[in-house]
Amino acid sequence: MDTFAIPELVSRLGSDEDSVRKMAVFKLQSAIGDPSFADVFIMEGGLPMLAALALTANGNTLAYALTSFGRLLELDKGWDYVTPELIERAVQLVVTQPLVNILRSAVAVLVAIVSHPHASTRNPTQPFGFRALKPAVQIYPQFLEMLVSMLSSAEHLLCANALQLINSLVRDAVTNDTETEWPKFIKKLQDLGVIKAVYFLMQGTAIQDLAHPLLEFQSLTKVMLRKWRAVRVDPEKADHKRALRSISAASYVPTDSHGQAVASSSGRWGSKRNKDGERWRRVGFESETPGAEFDDTGFLGMMDLTDFVMKNEDLFRRLVLEQLTKPIPNRCPLARASLAVTWVLYEHFEIAKGDAEYGDGARYQALESGSRAGLERAFKPLLLHWSRLHTAGLNAFLRLWKATGATADDFDKVGELVRILVEQVVGMATRTKDIGEAEAEMAEFEYKRLRALQMELLELTYEDAWGQHLRQVRDELNHEALQFVKEQRIRCLLAGAWFPHATGHGPESGPVTKATVNRAVQSNWRFVRLSHNRRYLHFGAFEQKRTPEPGLDDLGEKIDLSIVSSVVSNVSASPPSTSSSNATLKKTSSFAAAGTTNGAPKPPATNTKITIHGFVPALASSSSPTSPAEHEAVLLQLHPPSHTLAAEWLDGLLMLLNQAPITADTNKLVNLIAGYGLKIRLLNVRFEEGGGGEAPVLPGREGLDEEFWFDIGGMEGAG
Template sequence: MDNINIPELVQRLGSEEDSVRKMAVFKLQSAIGDPSFADVFILEDGLPKLLQLTLNATGNTLAYALTSFSRLLELDKGWEFVSEGLIERAVELVVTQPLVNILRSAVSVLVAIVSHPQNRRSQPSTTFGFRALKPAVGVYPQFLEMLVSMLSSAEHLLCANALQLINSLIRDAVTHDTETEWPKFIKKLQDLGVIKAVYFLMQGNALQDLAGPILEFQNLTKLMLRKWREVRVDLDKAEHKRALRSISAASYQDDGSHNSGSRRNKDVERWRRVGFETEFPGSEFDDTGFLGIMDLTDFVMKNEDQFKKLVLEQHNKDAQLRVPIARASLAVTLVLYEHFEIDKGEADESQRYAVLESRSNFEKAFKPLLLHWSRLHTSGLNAFLRLWKATGADIEDFDKVAELVRILAEQVLGQAARTKDISEAEIELAEFDYHRLREMQMELLELTYEDAWGHHLRQVRDELNHEALQFIKEQRIRCLLAGAWFPHSMQYNETGPVTKQNMNRAAPSKWRFVRLSHNRRHLHFADFDEKREEDLTLEELDEKIELSTVSSVVSNVSTSPPTSASSSTATLKGKLQNKSHDSKAAPSTSTKITIHGYVSPTTSNEETVLLQLHPQTHTLASEWLDGLLMLLNQQPITADTNKLVNLIGGYGLKIRLLNVRYDEVGMGLGGSKDEIEMPSREGLDEEYYYDIGGMEVGA
């Protein structure tokens, strides 16, 4: 400011020579951002001359003049010179001007005008917001189309300015237009492709340069969704009634006759057949508002054939087994609404600053998939229908299926990277494995109660693990009671010394059968030349070891999980059978269990080897090693046994959690057990079974 003679600068702005005016306005655009300079410039009557340049200049002179005017408006000065002529000039330039520097500045002027609040300092006759632009847009109807096309510009500053103007127009429309007018304006922008354009910007590499206006557009999207939800459904309004009627009409097969509409109107289940709870569906939109009607209507109109077929399929089922399509649609709307935290409103200035400062925050702050709300709703509703069928649900299970959809949305949409395409998300929602979803549900349920009950839940888990250990101990000992065959000596198919190469071709020449006595005090065994098909009785086993003489059981059995696929994939059902080993399995002489002890319980001489066993399979080794250890009141050490203990304990905990309602979380934290009404077993008998991971348990 000190180096510029403002009166002289103002005089040069009105010069007849274009070069003089151009140099003067070039200097002006850099200096006018200083409020003190701007005040002096206005006092020197510089504004009328600047306005003349914006209305009549061309080329770079025009670009500099528009930039100077926009910066003056940003300082909240010069509003008295904002006229219809200036607005029409800026709109005209947006539509007709090919030069990027002029376009940028013209858009900046319009952003300031649309964003300017109507307050007491404004001229009473001045109109701001989108209403100020409407007369000019009427003259240049291509304005919005050209504005949206700028979002594809390679010039990032022009792109940012255009999106900022679009944001200002949307905010003004949503804030000041009537309930019926602003949705029409938003629909027009959507038809011009604004959603697709911003979606690509949000996923692109230029996000750093465009972060501010893109974040505002995302917040405005939430604002619009919130506004649509706040619109209460009123069947006295023609638009609302028309939308509902289109849903009902689409559910019937139209045979082209004049009686089709009459049949629909006379159907006593007209609304229940499409999935509403009653024949008065208006109140069922209380939670979703008009947003719920929009989502359901959009699904029906874009998938009309699927909808007709689906309604017909459900109509032929028992009422309890039908999937309520309309209710499911509303549930999905609420799932998406809560997932994207629409009610949280816009980020405050500190949050905006944090997002814009760090590129690492972009991945969390920007949600491109939110812009494809309609497609997400359709995919979510299809996922609901798929899960309903997969679970064999009935009407009583509605909330449970809705909860699965909520977890699905969190998994697919919540974990989605910023660059994830909407088509990828749709495929995941359609194909996500139901069993994985159930596992996640159980994990979340466990975490929920972990937070609510704390040490109470840990105590239950410890008790269940102890019970599981006792159960597995009994199973392992029953394997010993049933007895098993072990190779006792080997012969080799090749002559010469035994080597690593020919060990695997060894075949048993003698067999040893070992069995625990019924009183669990003695281990009986005997050797045979060949393995028999039937198991032997204790009377046929002429040798025995008294377990009180056993001092230790050692083995080279691995305590880590087996590497063999056949061993590691054995089912729980198979492992819990008394005889789980395969008698035809290939022999393995490298695995050995050695029982040490004393010849007599009364002697204290040095311990000796009482018996050696060579299990043929990893499963058999685990059963006998841990069975012997647990028989001696020692802890099991193999991975197979410990996995079973954890598995059974975990299932026990999940079964208990599934039998606890969320409103029982208060118990143990001040809640009263007397307040909980326990279910009755009246009319039930004791014959039942349930399936856990392939293991059937009956009573």
């Protein structure tokens, strides 16, 4: 708007006709955001007229006037006209005005007033911040309730403005109120349902329109948690003493004058409690002066423990009595467990960072790019349900303690499992995951899965710290595991095995020699065994299995392994499905029911084959000066009745010939042994991140239980 038209605009603001004033203030709201225009407007005397309209106008004229005034305040101008009357007018509109456009503008003005840190130059005694609103709020006590109700509005801009005002009120209270006043204000907002309302907004579809105030609320939640943690627990303070007494009292069963348990919630069994010399140890503290045990978590830890006790009083009492029946080393210290869970959540959500995560200048950097993925990662709705997460975490701690048979020395280990559980359930949760789902998952998460995740994290931790050394150790362990499995497979060959067999003169029967030309047309079984010197493979045909198994002297045929050229098979590299495996095993175990041949049981039918090829001398009839002296032929063919036996013999023969194993069973066994070897080594090495501090004192031989040394450089141990 042309600056030469401003005098005319100002004069129209003072017109007696409402339509003229409405049009003037309508034009003003779009132009007043320009600082140069605002300066000229104020010089022309427009500010008093605008303030008067904000106090007296109605309908759209009032909405435009409040919008214009709010934009002036955003430019840090017009503060001299922020009077108690104007503040009361805005608060009144929030409580009584049904029109959305007026509500939006009134809330925006109040946001600017609450966020303004300085006193008025015209009215030096006029307070700002939340204190400026308190006189008006006393007149209209429904103000906070109406403000929270706006969070459910379908009009996103009104909802955003209301949340922004709530954020301003909370920040001002936390920053400027006394230690005892701001928690009361926060508690009042919580009682009005602000947590539930913001939680639904965070999980809703309008997060892009509400992103800034929602993230500020999330950041303020961290600020409050950090501030609560900073409050030192002092048993001499009345509220702290009251909280500690409620915890102690809840651990006792109320009794009548005859010592019989009675149903009561009045807590009138203090005499018994006061006579107990271990009243604090019974609930899980380490000493009878529990105040010092809150050093890490502060008043936040006391709040969490008290909340759990008060909401689950019967459960808490039952847990305490249950622990008292156990030997002292096996008891789970409930209070310490609660504080440990509080600390796990505190670190998981990085509360120590406070609102620096979205500080001025870098605020909402993840959102400025407009990335939907950035929005999804930025929001942590589950943080708002801190108390329920703490309860779920403490229940998980108790469950894991019982499942692992933990003792007092294992406290930190169980705490580490809970940390991993929180990272998996809460850390991996999507923005729309409901708190009820998270609670159920934490309650059902299996201990074995947690241990597997713990080992993976342990490997990653050491990989980062000792990458090159760890890879070297892993290679050495893989080699050792391969040699171990090789020996195991060869020992299977040395022990021998029965294979179903149908003898003929086909290629599967091997070469025809003088020794084999007169063999029986059929036999049901073949027993194969490796010689002790591992140079020959002995085998023989039998009508039925024998007990004891045949020795080498009973096996009339043998193969010199030095002439073997290859071992091939149709055994799959991956194991068969469970159903097919079960079917094969069933056939193997019930072959006797399949009928008989000459009174002997028939062998089970199998399609699995292992074929051994080798070089044999050429037949005399085909010898000539140009014919080769030997040719490759089938030396032996085996039909393993099960996948396990096929893997043992196929890979055993290959490894005996210094070739790599190929079946999934053998490779899985190698990886399993190498993996356990690595984990055992990692679990027995203390990891100190950064490597700082003084070197530990190396123990001497005196006093050692075992002749054991460990070389941290080479990652080698020997006994």
